[in-house]
Amino acid sequence: MNVKHLRILLADDDIDDCNFFKDALEALPITTQLHIVHGGEELMDHLNKNTEQLPNVLFLDINMPRKNGFECLSEIKSNEKMKDLPVVMFSTSGEQDKINILFKTGADVYICKPSNFVQLVQVIHHALPMAAENIFSNGKLKYVLNA
Amino acid sequence: MNKLNILLADDDTDDCLFFQQALSALAEPVNFSAVYDGEQLMQLLMHETVQLPDILFLDLNMPRKNGFECLTEIKKQERLKGLPVVIFSTSGAHEHMSILFKTGANVYIRKPDNLAQLVQVIQHAFPMATEKLFSNGRLKYILNA
Numbered sequence: 001m002n003v004k005h006l007r008i009l010l011a012d013d014d015i016d017d018c019n020f021f022k023d024a025l026e027a028l029p030i031t032t033q034l035h036i037v038h039g040g041e042e043l044m045d046h047l048n049k050n051t052e053q054l055p056n057v058l059f060l061d062i063n064m065p066r067k068n069g070f071e072c073l074s075e076i077k078s079n080e081k082m083k084d085l086p087v088v089m090f091s092t093s094g095e096q097d098k099i100n101i102l103f104k105t106g107a108d109v110y111i112c113k114p115s116n117f118v119q120l121v122q123v124i125h126h127a128l129p130m131a132a133e134n135i136f137s138n139g140k141l142k143y144v145l146n147a
Numbered sequence: 148m149n150k151l152n153i154l155l156a157d158d159d160t161d162d163c164l165f166f167q168q169a170l171s172a173l174a175e176p177v178n179f180s181a182v183y184d185g186e187q188l189m190q191l192l193m194h195e196t197v198q199l200p201d202i203l204f205l206d207l208n209m210p211r212k213n214g215f216e217c218l219t220e221i222k223k224q225e226r227l228k229g230l231p232v233v234i235f236s237t238s239g240a241h242e243h244m245s246i247l248f249k250t251g252a253n254v255y256i257r258k259p260d261n262l263a264q265l266v267q268v269i270q271h272a273f274p275m276a277t278e279k280l281f282s283n284g285r286l287k288y289i290l291n292a
Binding site for chain 1: 241244245248255259264267268271274275278286287288289290291292
């Protein structure tokens, strides 16, 4: 994977959070290409249409209407064409029980959304190499950022 | 850039050797030293003339003075409280983690059992432990959750 130019997909229904994320990516010292979807159903449609060229990393919000992040994660990890896609779960809650279930389901990194911009840039910057390395090591290491 | 000075406090000799092997596999060379229990650690750190490490990796289960006691003392001392501390433990008990973070730990690593993974988590821990602090509080990291 070319970590200098990552294709990132964000699934989040909150427009403010999406803009915040986009600004944070632009503050990183690497170039990224961001595509945003605003719900779980839209996400699964997008992935199903692009199985030949999946993103390098998916940032997945948990609380979304109609199909939530956990349902999407389960579908992705049980789909032969998508299961290797690195998934960073992105949530406002830091509940440990939920985190454990997400890791068992196949998430690589869990980020508890920081409330300030500088911290968001930092956690995204840390998360990208973590998500990338798990492709090569069968996802054995699990990371919680901003515990 | 100067080499990072890494101090490890761990009473388990095998774990110390394992850690040292992982450090030597890193892309950037570092200076490494180790102490083997909590009392030895605090004696070293309290010595006025000693140069403080850039990062302390701190095992929790140590004889005489355990890692939690050391962390508490470090964070109460004006001269030591800015020292970045990475807790290094075999346990993944999450109730311990929140107390450690409240006490001032920066990063929590659950010791991986293979060398390649240990190299990876140490590599990630360096920038996390040394990143600048911001007014709204630090970020807390759990590696190998």
